Amino acid sequence: MPGLLLPLARAVTYTRWLHLLMGSIVPFVCAGIYPGLTRPSPVDWGLIAVLPVPLVLAAAMLPEVRRAEGLQARLMLFPGPQARVRNDEDPGVSAVPAASWSDRARTGVWLVLRLEVGLAVVLVSGQLATLSLVFAGVPVGNPGAVEPLVRMSGAGGAYILLAPVPVVVMIAVTAGASVLMVAAARRLLGPSAKERLAKLEERTERLLERNRIARELHDSLGHALTLAVVQAGAARAAADPDVTDQALETIEETGRAALADLDRVLMVLREPGRPAATRPGLGEADRLLDSARSSGARVDAEVTGPLEDVPGPVSREGYRMLQEALTNVLRHAGPVPVRVRIAVETARLRLEVRNPLTAAATVTATGGGSGLHGIRERATLLGGKARAGRDGDQWLLHVDLPMR
Structure with a gap:
């Protein structure tokens, strides 16, 4: 348990989590137009994940988008002054405009990956946070206003002991997704052969x-x-x-x-x-x-x-x-x-x-x-x-x- 909670003491954990949340903004904005966010079905969530893809791929064709994504990745995915950590290691992420179609293609893949991972992390985090509140509310007979995936019955006091478990799982999911995005940033936003x-x-x-x-x-x-x-x-x-x-x-x-x-x-x-x-x-x-x-x-x-x-x-x-x-x-x-x-x-x-x-x-x-x-x-x-x-x-x- 102490090892799983260790990321809570690192500032870069929260900047990475914020980076993931920002990746989910576009799907939710598109979902507000179609198919809507009122009791979406699993099929609706599939559409929400797919419909913004052509939009972000079109944005990746703009050379400056690669620079913007590189700067964001450098600032939010890697330890640095914002984390009050001295880090002289080169993050391996380029911060220059796209100079070739290969750069644009890699930027497009990065934007799609950021969109999908961000949306998945937000949905999983929301469900886990709701489940934690349900565990805490069951003993007092109030399972929560938001319906979770797992329904609880009864008012057993032992449920409150399970309340921290979803939080720990949420931290682990967020940390794992962050590691994935760091590796992807180095590969997809890293310098091209010409830049190297x-x-x-x-x-x-x-x-x-x-x-x-x-x-x-x-x-x-x-x-x-x-x-x-x-x-x-x-x-x-x-x-x-x-x-x-x-x-x-x-x-x-x-x-x-x-x-x-x-x-x-x-x-x-x-x-x-x-x-x-x-x-x-x-x-x-x-x-x-x-x-x-x-x-x-x-x-x-x-x-x-x-x-x-x-x-x-x-x-x-x-x-x-x-x-x-x-x-x-x-x-x-x-x-x-x-x-x-x-x-x-x-x-x-x-x-x-x-x-x-x-x-x-x-x-x-x-x-x-x-x-x-x-x-x-x-x-x-x-x-x-x-x-x-x-x-x-x-x-x-x-x-x-x-x-x-």
Whole structure:
């Protein structure tokens, strides 16, 4: 008995019961017109259950009806804020207009099922409630004003003990019908294959955007912190005021650029609909080269072809790849000679960074690390490829990107 009464303590039980009652409104309205609600016979109840079906099937052809039914099902059939229950689980019910005839057909089946189940629950609940009142009234000689399906005689006091039984049965019937409607809602009002595909694409876009932001922060902040560490170490080793001033100036400029990148990324996170600020491209590669030179690296740079002809996405990603490559050189090999080659061809952009493979660069030589992984990801997303590894006594990063 306690287990059967447990649904009484859940708010969602009453919202589901109300949802079932609402499903019976259309049959009763139609019955008020024909065949009437004055002492209906079993045949009349059969007509009441069947006559509204064409009406609800016609309503299911309207795309917005599916949205309305989905919103009702979400609100009334599943635990949520209205039930004062935290529920982060997706109910699996769509709340968008019907986009295909398959959606309309499933909506029609749902409306008919809701109509029939609602009508059945109302009739059964009415009879059980009446029976409970009869059991309570028999001991005092008043079996009730409404005629039940089961007639009682006599005034036995034991009947009052049976009064709660129909109520318990009514709760069980309502709970069972609610479970049926919840399962039907997920199947009939659930997202179509097209909606699931769109949702999957949206989720994929979000994941790609998160990965892109993570790469941006890694490249920008990693470059700035690496330069700051190298500059600070060089200034302390030199113990020269001029070197210290130059190091502080480089750290300040790099820090400003990193803060600008951080502000831009945070703006995108705070306001997803707002266009992102312009990201640097290969036209600003001199800034990266100068930063590396100020850290003590001897950078030999060669650019062939017009950088302004490089498409924006390729130019911006190429800038980040060069930034990460120079950061890796300073982090793992220190201020060593670096050769940078940027070649803009008719259909390809080629980027090459070489540096001596010193003993301190053994970690880089393994090909691991999130930096090189990020470079490969960027190249793959652009339809190109990147490879890094030993080339004799040097470390070589080669990136080949299509210009389209």
